[in-house]
Amino acid sequence: MKLIDPMDFSFDPFLANMQGNILKGHGRDHTTHIFLQFDKGSEEAVREWIKVLSGDITSLKKQLRDRELYKRNNIKDGLFTAFFLTAAGYKYLDFKEVETKFADPAFKAGMKERLAVSNDPAVEQWEKCFRQEIHAMILLADDERNRMATRARNILETIDGFSTVTGVEYGNVIRNADGEGIEHFGYVDGISQPLFLKDEVDAWMKFHNTNPEKAFFDPTADSDLVLIKDPYVNDPDAYGSYFVFRKLEQNVKGFKEAEEKLDMGELAGAWLVGRFEDGSPVVLTDDEGMIGAGNYNNFNYNNDPSGGRCPYFAHTRKTNPRKDVSPGDDHKSHIMARRGIPFGHRNVDTAIHPCDLQLPEGGVGLLFMSYQRSIQNQFEFIQSKWANSPDFPSGPNPGVDAIIGQVAGQHPATHAYQFPLDYGSDKLTDPPLTFSQFVTMKGGEYFFAPSISFLKSLAQPA
Numbered sequence: 001m002k003l004i005d006p007m008d009f010s011f012d013p014f015l016a017n018m019q020g021n022i023l024k025g026h027g028r029d030h031t032t033h034i035f036l037q038f039d040k041g042s043e044e045a046v047r048e049w050i051k052v053l054s055g056d057i058t059s060l061k062k063q064l065r066d067r068e069l070y071k072r073n074n075i076k077d078g079l080f081t082a083f084f085l086t087a088a089g090y091k092y093l094d095f096k097e098v099e100t101k102f103a104d105p106a107f108k109a110g111m112k113e114r115l116a117v118s119n120d121p122a123v124e125q126w127e128k129c130f131r132q133e134i135h136a137m138i139l140l141a142d143d144e145r146n147r148m149a150t151r152a153r154n155i156l157e158t159i160d161g162f163s164t165v166t167g168v169e170y171g172n173v174i175r176n177a178d179g180e181g182i183e184h185f186g187y188v189d190g191i192s193q194p195l196f197l198k199d200e201v202d203a204w205m206k207f208h209n210t211n212p213e214k215a216f217f218d219p220t221a222d223s224d225l226v227l228i229k230d231p232y233v234n235d236p237d238a239y240g241s242y243f244v245f246r247k248l249e250q251n252v253k254g255f256k257e258a259e260e261k262l263d264m265g266e267l268a269g270a271w272l273v274g275r276f277e278d279g280s281p282v283v284l285t286d287d288e289g290m291i292g293a294g295n296y297n298n299f300n301y302n303n304d305p306s307g308g309r310c311p312y313f314a315h316t317r318k319t320n321p322r323k324d325v326s327p328g329d330d331h332k333s334h335i336m337a338r339r340g341i342p343f344g345h346r347n348v349d350t351a352i353h354p355c356d357l358q359l360p361e362g363g364v365g366l367l368f369m370s371y372q373r374s375i376q377n378q379f380e381f382i383q384s385k386w387a388n389s390p391d392f393p394s395g396p397n398p399g400v401d402a403i404i405g406q407v408a409g410q411h412p413a414t415h416a417y418q419f420p421l422d423y424g425s426d427k428l429t430d431p432p433l434t435f436s437q438f439v440t441m442k443g444g445e446y447f448f449a450p451s452i453s454f455l456k457s458l459a460q461p462a
């Protein structure tokens with residue numbers, strides 16, 4: 001499928017049948033995630049309830065129209081709703097052919113069965129919400145927290161009697177002094193994304209003053225990267241997407257203290273993340289970069305074979321090498337649409353640069369979320385084959401991903417890294433310097449975001 005132009009009305013049925021947030025982030029500041037396990041023997045009630053809920057699901061078409069209204073009339077986007085099922089959820093609803101209808105082995109097995117692939121902590125160490133069998137998740141998102149909370153309470157009331165809530169998670173955008181969305185270590189996040197909509201690609205090319213032929217990095221993506229035909233609906237416009245949810249706790253105090261101990265100033269963090277806090281890519285020299293252009297994304301690592309500007313263990317270089325690294329393997333086929341949001345309360349506003357003593361050691365982090373056409377080939381591939389692998393990519397100083405790298409059975413693990421001696425230098429610190437893992441996986445699950453027509457009809461299994 002090609003780039004999607006929302007102004008081309010031939011896409012209308014497709015946009016109206018697809019859940020929002022897949023091809024473009026919903027853009028709201030607050031989220032509520034309700035995890036459900038349906039009670040035994042209540043299949044009829046659950047089906048009926050999903051059919052009713054389907055009327056409230058925000059389609060991509062509605063999401064785009066709301067955004068346009070906001071741009072033109074400053075009318076704030078309304079409540080956003082999405083719904084997801086796990087493989088166990090489909091089976092509960094008596095869709096017996098899950099094993100043959102869905103191709104992705106990771107989705108079919110569920111995250112608990114795949115933790116050895118990602119080197120995740122044992123299930124006993126996960127939070128209670130995720131240790132249980134999960135059948136479905138509802139995602140609510142809004143800029144108005146009270147409206148969202150009222151809706152969440154209303155939903156919780158409607159499911160009483162046929163469903164158990166295994167847990168509820170809350171996401172909240174946090175910002176730096178420039179108003180940019182950051183993650184809890186303080187770095188601007190969500191800059192590099194595959195782009196599926198024509199207007200987004202046009203805006204990206206304009207911002208970077210380039211075109212797809214000349215760009216050093218082309219974010220243009222075919223929607224096939226994240227969509228598959230909805231296996232249970234016989235409609236050419238019915239698409240869905242596999243969805244990953246992971247609760248990743250961040251020890252911010254530990255990270256900042258360890259970063260300071262490296263004694264490299266701002267470069268330390270930039271070498272661990274791959275971008276400075278404001279988002280500027282560390283691989284760009286002063287001549288190539290642009291002050292204040294944190295959203296700059298037109299770069300690759302071709303001029304930095306030694307890793308002297310951006311080490312190979314930097315998070316962004318590990319999770320997107322920006323070129324093919326293994327013969328016959330298209331690196332772009334592994335990229336996901338990331339839709340994460342920070343969680344947890346901070347006592348001190350992030351925008352005023354809290355000092356170390358004011359930083360949380362736990363209870364905050366990232367609700368990592370991603371859409372893809374294959375969890376095995378995208379999220380799991382990036383986490384296991386790239387981030388966790390100390391030998392990827394072959395280069396002078398690889399190592400596991402400095403932010404999310406995981407070692408089986410060691411949580412947190414401590415890693416040894418050879419940093420460049422100076423910016424751009426191919427000489428490396430010898431002996432290597434140690435740096436620990438400050439991100440801990442607390443649980444999660446694999447889901448599918450079905451088409452809206454599936455939810456509406458909730459057709460009886462064939």
Ligand code: HEM
Pocket residue numbers: 183184185187188189190191192193248249250273275315316317319320336338365366368379382383387403404439
């Ligand atoms: C708490 C955990 C995490 C933190 C703090 C974090 C932080 C960041 C930051 C600051 C960026 C740079 C902004 C950008 O380029 O968009 C980034 C980019 C990225 N992250 Fe993460 N991330 C986390 C988890 C993950 C996970 C679990 C994955 C996948 C397995 C992942 C994959 C990526 C990818 C693919 C990029 C874009 C790289 C590029 O295209 O240049 N991240 N992350």
